[in-house]
Amino acid sequence: MTTQSAADTTVEIATGVPATWDATGFAAQTWLNVGKIKNLGEFGKQFEVISNNYLSQRGTEKRKGTWNAGQLSMEVDLNGDTGQAMCETALDTDADYSFKVALQNGDAYYVRGLVTGFRTMTGGPNDMVRGSLQVELNPIFTTTAEVAAIKDPA
Template structure:
């Protein structure tokens, strides 16, 4: 059976963790961003450094410096949603610093996705938001927005604490 992403939720804290580990992230205050249609992609990419060798005439590649991924996420508009309001505010802030959590809840679904319970899988990332843009209005689109997230440290995987 192939797993899909249905039931995953996005959470945001308007602060960075004191340390880039589960303890640092768990100390933050999280607010769910409701109406998520696509999630940001967490990860790190590395540059390639070519190293030529005159003796062999072959150039080898080596792993260079890492950089956090930049990706977009999309939402459908939910009027009055605190999480969506926080996204827009931080994206328009001069620094835009945030922490994000993608969670796969296993609790009861109250209409905003499955509730998080102790032990559920979570992924954390820190970085900044930018480029919040409303969807273009046409005869076949809906109200919503896209926002970009640039990750500034390694992804941290953990479980929802008690």
């Protein structure tokens, strides 16, 4: 991937489960755009570090433990579009939803997660009324491997 601006990045949400656990299955879902996103933050696999300290040595030994798929932390201007409305609906369920993050160069990341927060932020008189949207990502299980995101180059 070459360097690029985050401008033109979009996020979409879909209900249900993909027909297949690959980019084709995710792409076939019915997607709704989550509008007016100001900041998406970061997402991706992060490992826990297991630290071991022994009396017989001064240095700490470290190993990789389990990994966490991360989260999508979005700041949006509230506008009531269908994608934001679906996120509010998802907040009141325990179901995973599919999310698609599409970059300006056409690369897309398909992830699954739980909407765990959608809070209203008012700010000051020169601020838009915004929402803080949290999606905790779950790993996707396939028959061959566990993946946190499937990258689908367009």
